[in-house]
């Protein structure tokens with residue numbers, strides 16, 4: 001069974017031929033579109049390394065069938081920076097040492113982007129930790145991650161205020 | 166994952182017709198189904214994608230205060246819906262204590278209700294499991310069974326139902342609306358999940374092809390909004406299934422409990438309503454003595470199915486705490502760590 005779906009990936013609309021409906025969004029991104037930013041940690045929804053945004057919402061791409069997303073808008077970590085200009089969340093992860101080996105980092109960053117857009121954490125580190133609990137870090141960089149999320153959220157908020165003014 | 170035919174029906178009717186063929190399964194977000202398919206524990210021939218069906222994505226309030234929630238509404242959208250969270254805070258708290266933010270963004274109402282047990286032997290195709298392969302035996306009986314059932318289990322199967330969402334739903338008398346080959350019918354949450362008996366493979370009351378189209382909460386469930394909590398003991402602070410959980414909802418007036426609702430999670434193959442315990446709470450003052458009596462009654466028929474006797478005492482204590490915190494009142498804002506039995510104030514630290 002082969003069919004075609006359409007996805008907008010990091011702003012670019014693409015027609016994608018699928019020869020097999022079993023392909024997950026994560027495998028599609030990594031194996032077929034060579035966007036290897038999203039990582040495969042567990043492939044079972046348990047680690048968050050595969051986190052991407054679908055229509056602006058963070059989800060686990062390993063537990064999503066690509067075929068069922070026909071028409072969706074996908075953002076991966078490759079789509080965040082503007083050339084050499086890092087996204088505020090990326091910059092904050094560097095500034096706060098929110099990583100060590102880096103394997104979980106693309107998932108952490110996409111999850112943080114999603115968390116900030118959802119807007120339920122406020123400036124409470126407790127809420128940030130709870131809402132980031134779907135991203136496991138084997139290196140234990142959690143302290144820096146929490147600081148980075150809070151800092152990036154502030155930067156984005158201040159930026160918006162400046163834009164509005 | 167086995168090969169399958171992918172079907173994308175355009176209407177509920179088409180979906181039901183397609184799914185009525187043997188070997189078919191509905192696909193919502195896939196966060197449980199795809200996991201089981203990767204493990205080989207689910208091997209459907211036909212996958213019916215219901216994510217685009219029209220009319221399943223709305224939250225509709227009725228003039229009498231009841232609500233109808235489409236089966237495709239995502240767990241996070243329901244939990245953060247302002248009116249819903251205000252009216253049924255115990256349901257919102259349970260939803261937000263489940264899984265992770267990413268999974269809640271994807272997971273649907275229907276998929277959460279219909280998710281299958283997390284029993285490791287059910288998921289491992291090399292193990293004997295009556296639920297997955299009827300008649301093959303149950304490797305959990307003599308295996309790793311600390312987290313298995315203490316109520317309603319049978320020699321055939323000692324699995325638990327893992328949903329947090331279902332626990333307050335059964336307490337509040339929620340009902341599913343189901344479309345099937347013979348039309349529509351209502352199935353109460355209490356009747357949706359089956360106890361194993363001799364046929365653990367019959368997990369729910371749904372017949373082949375039947376599709377949950379909506380979940381309904383009755384208007385009287387809103388009367389508990391001021392005194393309702395969901396508490397969940399986990400093996401780590403967050404992003405873990407319940408070892409034991411409890412939903413408590415009270416209506417208190419004039420120093421007395423006017424009515425009480427109590428249900429347990431993580432203890433049986435279905436969300437466990439504790440009706441005898443509710444009955445002793447009614448007309449009693451909300452005291453530790455009354456709560457202890459209710460807890461005793463709720464677990465009076467419990468027995469360990471393995472190395473899990475601790476869950477019985479844990480459930481009793483959790484009931485007392487859930488009733489105590491419900492009496493104190495539903496918190497103004499959702500606690501930072503939803504359903505934590507340890508955080509008594511909204512800003513309490515992790516695992517303090």
Ligand SMILES: Cc1cc2nc3c(=O)[nH]c(=O)nc-3n(C[C@H](O)[C@H](O)[C@H](O)COP(=O)(O)OP(=O)(O)OC[C@H]3O[C@@H](n4cnc5c(N)ncnc54)[C@H](O)[C@@H]3O)c2cc1C
Nearest residue numbers: 045193194195196197198263264273275276277279329377
């Ligand atoms: C790592 C991890 C941790 C988790 N932790 C928790 C937790 O702490 N608490 C908790 O409650 N849950 C937890 N979950 C489970 C999660 O809540 C479920 O996977 C999710 O709710 C399923 O919804 P879905 O839309 O993805 O369903 P799917 O995976 O698409 O479907 C699940 C099942 O329901 C059937 N189905 C779906 N919709 C319908 C319908 N409308 N009518 C009839 N049948 C239907 C499908 O055929 C399938 O059998 C966790 C999951 C993972 C992967």
Ligand code: SF4
Nearest residue numbers: 284286294303322323
């Ligand atoms: S407890 Fe139930 S689900 Fe687990 S192995 Fe036994 S029969 Fe299977």
Ligand code: FES
Nearest residue numbers: 041042043048062
């Ligand atoms: S790879 Fe998707 S959650 Fe681990």
Ligand code: FES
Nearest residue numbers: 100102137138139
């Ligand atoms: S930085 Fe190594 S796993 Fe997180």
